[in-house]
Amino acid sequence: MPEYQRPLTVAEYEQNFAQIKPDMSATMAYNESARCLFCYDAPCQQACPTGIDIALFIKQIHTDNLQGSARTIYNSNYFANICGKVCPTEVLCEGACVHNHSQNKPIEIGRLQSYASQHAISENIALYAVPKEKNKGKVAVIGAGPAGIAAACELSKAGVEVHIFESKSSPSGLALYGVAPYKITNQEILEEVAYLQAQFGFSIHYNQPISSKEQLAKLEADFDGIFLGIGLGATNPVLANTQNWANVWGATEFIEQLKTDFQKVVIGKNVVIVGGGNTAMDAASETARMGAASVKLVYRKSKEEMSAYEFEYDLAKQVGVQGIFGLAPAQLLGDNSLKGVSFTNEKGETVEIGCDMVVLATGQQKQTQFLSQIDGLTLNKQGKIVVNEQFQTTNPRYFAGGDAVNGGAEVVNACAEAKKAAQAMIKTLFS
Template sequence: MSTQPDIGAGRRSAAALETAFEDLHAPLVGNEARVAAERCFFCYDAPCIRACPTGIDIPLFIRQIATHNPQGAAKTILDANIFGGMCARVCPTETLCEEACVRMESEGKPVEIGRLQRYATDVLFASGRQLYRAGPSTGARIAVVGAGPAGLSCAHKLATLGHTVDVFEAREKAGGLNEHGIAAYKSTDDFAQREVNYVLGVGNITVYHGRRLGRDVTLSGLCGEYDAVFLGVGLQAVNALGIDEAGLTGIEDAVAFIERLRQTPDLATLPIGRRVVVVGGGMTAIDAAVQAKKLGAEEVTIVYRRGADAMPASRYEQEVALTNGVVIRHFARPYAVVGEGGALTKAVFVRTSLENGRLVDTGETFEISCDQLFKAIGQVFLPTDLADEKALIEMEGTKIKVDAERRTSLAKVWAGGDCVAGGSDLTVVAVEDGKQAALSIDRALAARVAQAAE
């Protein structure tokens, strides 16, 4: 085998690519959905509700589907989670609501909650019906920084409560990771933008693109101009490999690769290596590896420092990778990279093992020939964007410290999503953060009005 780097476009035909990037799950259709819904026991004090970070009344919406009312089901879903359509596609339901399903315990096969949720929301979006309108104006103005799931969830709830919301987004397209960081085969037919448009359709929300915190707007400036501020800025950088990358081409962030793929209209023009290595064990690593394979890479290998059970990606996601021809190698970490003419040709790994619960190097190394290496070893928050001498915000570790209502140490500032301490890298958690922050902001504004009237 040649060790010369080989990165090129057009490895698969347009027809083959279209097939490869079809929906990961075929959507349910009418009678099929009703049959699936009838498996639900409609439990009292249902464990699936407790397992849902947004508290969707799952038995209720499933009963509505079973009784031929999918749009009513969609309202039940969206009242709790305005991004219920995307969450139905990308939530790890197998480790949340479906794992808690009573059918899972008794039969080993849960009610297909995720697919049923998608069915209901798809029916609503296809109808063109807008369920939400902005509430009567309160006169209050709120700034939201970041047009991802947390920011837009917050903005939507605030608008329904009658507040005017300005959203400041660094990118030219809203949606956050739903638009830029989710595998294309999980969100087809431009669904992310269609959902964003639905959320914004409530009214009283204006999105300003190309406006980055710390560069175009400042926290102190927003606090001075608005009645409240919500920070949903996400994570801005990827962890380094911890080795000298030697300036070699072919090494890049997996998040950047996924974003580029999502924004490329013709996938046949997207270059990919013949031999690809992905370092990491989370959802981003799986998404990058599977999509590299779908683009035509001949060999794709995920390398993770611990065992399969410790991988952040669920067992189901690991199976998606394996069934798409991705090789997963465990208990190894990057040790060095080798190149020719400034381009990557090999990655060297050192084997690891667990000793008394601690991960240690064994000293044994091995090589994998590769043209591309994607880093998917976690994203980090860059507090430099918050640097503002007039509005210092308290941090917890490397992230923003918030209380149970998502309030920060600054009186007029709330935060949620991946940028806050204790946050989880899940869309559904970010949506709940935004919703709870909006309710807290509304209570705080009402208290200020009541205090001023005394």
């Protein structure tokens, strides 16, 4: 098992969480772009949820037209640099690249995308002529995650005045508080959002949770339409009384603490991660990189049935995480302090695994209580907001996109859905 020491300084933390897709130099970008075949009807573009014209932006990099390249990307996806780094490119654009058929390495589309978009961000290039006077109408956005910000960009570009209400003190939602630190740094995420905000001119009101019917009524009175980009809620509690134990975490809560202040996080020596999705893989890799001596990832079904991408499981294994399958969690063990977890196997037998830290990566709850306060809004059986093809909810003044609608997908899906919703809002509310 590769040894990671507990990082004590920022430099040690950055070393343990070194970027898995480091930035390309100009020479690397030139050489990599030269390998692209600029395919007709490119499969990489078809595999991208935001439909970026990938062949075009790669050609523009190759001909040293970085501004044009960045514009091509931003035309389809406002989280251009962020998605270049955090998208599961292995199963999207790069997974579809024709080079895979000839046993060649696929084009590193994600890194090229970040290379071009970072140019626009660092040079603060205004790619769009955004109306300074926003006189087309007013929209309130609830939630400054990828969905809320993408909707705000699209609406502002069309001259709509946008105010985002965000319960936390920073923008970007789970892109900032959830995505693994070895994929992108917090600083880069905040820089891209600041770039977008300066260019499009929308307002974000931080520490402003919208939670009551009165607040919703005020938004309805003050704005022409409302976009819901609220994402999901806290981790599903699968074991009883978890809140009474020290060192028993929900995965999203643990990762948020890690990404907010890694020095405060207490990491056990022997860690058990419960779950088989991508968040479980992240939590496993992260506790290993924070210096845990042993990390066991325990999933109730078989390895093949895990919903996590294979490359995410590989990443966890590379840092020494051990997968254990066919064990369903039953209860926490210990008196005053955590001693382990008992599981039930397929034969109904009890199996105990000793540990001094547990992370439950058992999915996130839906925000049904908050959503039930919106008149006429329909949720499906799983608690997802019901929308039509235009991402309009069953209350015609509310539109929605991202995790609250799709139940939890990727940053790129939230951006794609929110852009469509914003376009529909412009059409139905303001024309």
